[in-house]
Amino acid sequence: MDINKLEEIIKGHKKFVITTHANPDGDAIGSVIGFYHLLKSYGKEGKIISHSPLPEYLLFADTGNLLEWYSPGKHDEFISQAGVVVCLDFNNISRIHSMEQAVRASSAMKICIDHHQLPEDVFEWIYSDTLASSTCELVYRVIKAMNPNAFNKDAVQALYLGLVTDTGSFRFDRTTPEVHRMAADLIELGADMMLVTRNIYETGTLGRMKAIGEMITTMQIYGDKSEIAVIHITRDMLNRYGMSPEDTEGFEQYMMMINTVKVGVKIVDLKEGFKSSLRSKGAAEVHLIARKFGGGGHKNAAGIPKLFTPVDSFITEIVGEIKKYLSESKNEENQ
Template identity: 40%
Template sequence: MSVYSDLKNILANNNSFILTTHVNPDGDAIGSVMAMYLILKKLDKQVRVINYSPTPYFLSFLDPENIIELFNPERHSAPIRDADVFIAIDFNTPSRLSRMGEEFSKRAGINVCIDHHQNPQPVFQHLFVDTSLSATGHILYNFIEDTKIVEIDYDIAVNLYTAIMTDTGSFRFERTTPEVHHIAAKLIEIGVSPVKVFAAVYDQNTPGKLSLLSEALASIRLYGENNEVGVMVVTAGSLNRYGIDEADTEGFVNFIMSLASVRIGVKFIELAKGCKVSLRSKGKIPVNELAAKYGGGGHINAAGIRLRENKYTDVFEQVIQDAIEMIKMNGVK
């Protein structure tokens, strides 16, 4: 029996579905939620996608018909509460829903989580989680292949490919396995163009974004005895000056990781309310454990923190010190 048999039965035996993903969605989030939407439409189900955050402009090609709705309490509270099934995609804790979490907590129906992050919260009756896989899109591909619930057409394929491509850093992160490349090859055979998908996601920069990147790169400072912690700061003033959303800074932290001495990269983003911290690491340094100390989470090599009541200056020095200590604890010199 497939490990996904229960998920197949949930989709088959219920009629109304609400799909959502986490705040500030990335390529895996949008690609996966749209792939599940298309699966359910093929099954003639009633399905809505309601997200708390807008879709980043560089991912809008995945939703050409504007299926994704932006959460509005007056319009969406009742549908969220009353749907037969609520499916959380690419996250595993209600805190990643922001204020949508209040409506989720009032539900009496079936709640499902499909995700590849660690430490899922015990608020879902059904968990389809595999932390060993490259992306939530990878899980959905396996689900379709194992259960044969639908045929993967071009529309599903392009969403799954985008999900996997973005969450593997264009097929260069640690969990880029032979299986991942086999999946990508099959999706390309269906008709996905790697050139077009890459261009749609990564070649949509604006002059403002490049100016912001220039400032962010100039802010990089190195800490630790061997310059093993790299830190970047993006201020609210810079975001406002260039008219850039925080989602546009998604890949900035990777520039820190290109420095030979760096083992942990930290990006602080100053927001109108609080701050956001992105963490990256090399090797087996578990930055998800560092993030958990501040109420965040993620993967071993990629994690994040969202602090709504603190300025980045409130935690700046402590996060850096924690990063240095984590490197020492993991025996990295």
């Protein structure tokens, strides 16, 4: 991380666009809010602009109503005039969907802080660490190195949210001692641990709980040793239980509670097509499988963007790819 170069970039420009991937999660919103307050501590003008609005369960984190839902008429001029576009928690411009054209057309310098693999070659400054637990971990390091005074209450609350959500409440294997120390530091600086807990884990509706029950009973298991689980949240289920696709966040964990399951696949119907997310345990690298379907992500958590193929065909194809991957991985271990 060339912190001196980043400080030079910040000091040398006035207007900054701060953005993150479509359908932002806790790490996305935490990192953009944290970086916004870093820019503010330098007296800079920053706008957080996103392709997607915040899901309802994350609204509590944006106490200043900083995130603006992208509208070409409202934002394209600012994007074209900005000196820097800051890309957080994604490393390919296509991940910002409707904003992509405006960002690519802008002469603004593009910089990136992210923990995903295979960054696009468009960034003039990048801080990428694929071993990090979250982008919030990286933004925390940046603020700590550049200006700890930027750790105000809103910033530390947002960064703590990102640490919690992207580590699965400190359960995933990238949860290092350093991450625990960061969390403790953020709490000491004013992050409200229980506020995050209540909003992330204790605000589910009765409809959501009923949907989880139906999802579990309709879960499909594949493989000679029941190593693969697939759940499909249909449009009918979403309508019956009054849910949006974003309300299925976290459903993956129920597949991974099964002791034999190594890889889980969640499929969620959209208004048109569907999207999918993958989870795994141990050495299984699901980002390799996701890439075959136009997606990507991390070793144990990956996503596949909107697809329009028949769901049954997709299940057959992806289960086949997972079986092949697990078989090849087992053969390599035995060599």
